[in-house]
Amino acid sequence: MDLRQLRYFKVLAAHQHFGRAAAVLHIAQPALSRQIRLLESELGVRLVERHSRGASLTPEGELLLDRAYFLLRYVDQIKVDIIDLHGRPRGPVVLGLPPALASVLVLPLMRVLRERYPEIQLRVVENFTPALGDALEQGTVDVAVLSGPIVASPLTHTEYLLTxxxxxxxxxxxxxxxxDSLPIATLRHVPLILTGVQNSGIRLALERAIAKANVExxxxxxxxxxxxxxxxxxxxxGWTIHFPAPVQSEIESELLRAxxxxxxxxxxxxARSVVxxxxxxTAAMTALVLETARSLILGGQWLMAEARSPEPAHDLDPALRRQP
Known part of the structure; x- marks a missing residue:
């Protein structure tokens, strides 16, 4: 298996037709077919199903395509890093953010990014923490902001950001x-609109608190x-339970109160992948996210957030550790 074969396979997967893929690659169709057969022979599986309409991927082909995207993107980034060793960072970065957090962070982050690192191509993926953690491990996301408590993983490195x-x-x-604050018992008789997914982020923090206080x-x-x-x-x-930054404008205009x-x-x-x-x-983006978040907090643009050290017990939940 070599990089050329993986590039050929990636183009074939995109077009699902040997003739069209060969035209894009500027090679003869028999040559493309031969390279795919060699790849199948080496792996001992069928990667594509050939039919009258073209070619579709088998489950094994889908898995190879996922890994090929990762490898080829990494190889391309190596070239960029070597060429630009003493220049400005450039190339693609995939940033994962929880959906509500994206509405707070992306715009100010993009303003600084365009000024400081105009050659970084940022792609933002919005999802909840469990899915972002998986994406980091799989290498499809480079850096992400995760909501605690986080799952211990040897495939990711994490550092505290804010509370x-x-x-x-x-x-x-x-x-x-x-x-200035409400006891949790106040929630007992208030109609609530809950956001997010269970056992993650805000919902997990709320679920633990009401269980401890015996509040339904x-x-x-x-x-x-x-x-x-x-x-x-x-x-x-009714009320919703959330961090207030995404609705800061509504709070400041006195439509809502938090x-x-x-x-x-x-x-x-x-968190970042160590795969x-x-x-x-990616290093530049990691530093930029940290800098932007703390700048927003200091400027009063991230309501009720602070960049303090977390309590040791909250840093990593032992109950969520993966078993070997």
Whole structure:
């Protein structure tokens, strides 16, 4: 197996037709067919199903394509890093962010990126922490912000980023949202709109807190998006439980009010894959995310967040450690 064969296979997978793929590669169709057969022979499996309409990937072919994307992207980045050893970082970087966090971080990050590293091609992947952790291990995401508690993995390196207070968010006119904080027992009789996914991020922090306080919630609807949750809050359906930064403009304009819930915080970690060495572009992006986040906090643009050291018990949840 060599890189040329993998590049040929990648183009064939994209076009699912030997003739069209050969034309794109500027080689004869028999030559392409021979290289794919050699690849199949070496691996001992069939990678493509040949039919009258062209060619489609087998399950083995799908797996090889996934690995080929990873290897070819890594090889291309090596070339860039060697050529630009003493120049500015450039090349592709995939950044993973939880969906609501993306609305807070991407715009200010992009402003600095365009000014400082215009030759870095950033792709942002939005997903929840469990999926982002898997993507880091698989090498399809280079760096990500994960919500704690995080799962220990020898395939990723993590460092503390910041801590956010989790709030009850409702209409600014709601008299129940008074004071500097709320006891968790206040949630017992309030209709709630929960966001995210269970056993992750905000939901996990909330689930643990209500279990400890023996509080049963009145959940009227579950949604993934904070945007949808806020629409329901503004319609008077109930409160949502969230970190307040994504709705900071609504809070500042006094449409909504966010009050921290006693004892519930969410720690964020900056994680990167150690499956392969960091490219110069990935190293630059990692530092830039850290710098941008802390700049937003200091400037008051990341509501109820602070870059303090986490409690040791929260750094890594022993109950979530992977078994060998």
């Amino acid at each position: 956010e207070r989790i709030c009850a968010i409702g209409l600014a006119s709601d008299a129940r949202l008074e004071g 919630l009145d959940t009227v609807i579950e949604v993934e998006s904070v945007t949808v949750a806020v629409q329901l809050v503004r319609a008077g359906i 009050v921290p819930i006693d004892g519930i915080t969410l720690e964020r970690y900056l 392969r060495p960091r490219s110069a572009a």
